[in-house]
Amino acid sequence: MKITKRQLRRIIKEEKARLRLVESVDVQDMMDLERAVRNMYGHMTTATDVDQVYADTGEPVSKDSRVMHDRAVKFITSEVMDIIKQVQKL
Numbered sequence: 001m002k003i004t005k006r007q008l009r010r011i012i013k014e015e016k017a018r019l020r021l022v023e024s025v026d027v028q029d030m031m032d033l034e035r036a037v038r039n040m041y042g043h044m045t046t047a048t049d050v051d052q053v054y055a056d057t058g059e060p061v062s063k064d065s066r067v068m069h070d071r072a073v074k075f076i077t078s079e080v081m082d083i084i085k086q087v088q089k090l
Contacts, residue, residue: 002065037076040072040075040076041072041073041076044068045065045068045069045072045073046073046074047063047065047068
């Protein structure tokens with residue numbers, strides 16, 4: 001695949017911007033966030049022998065790994081977005 005000089009310049013510019021953002025974040029905060037997300041994801045994607053239902057809908061919790069993954073990603077993303085919205089209001 002060939003890319004143009006213009007595309008390459010855009011890619012480099014985007015990567016530099018991303019790196020500047022990453023450098024502005026405290027390493028410990030990133031490690032804490034990663035640990036929290038991994039914990040939540042792990043709990044939400046570990047099947048149990050007990051039949052469960054979702055508290056908000058009453059529907060059965062799927063034991064299919066793909067469904068568990070999708071629900072976990074949706075929930076975690078939603079929670080992070082809600083926190084960001086709260087922070088923006090401050």
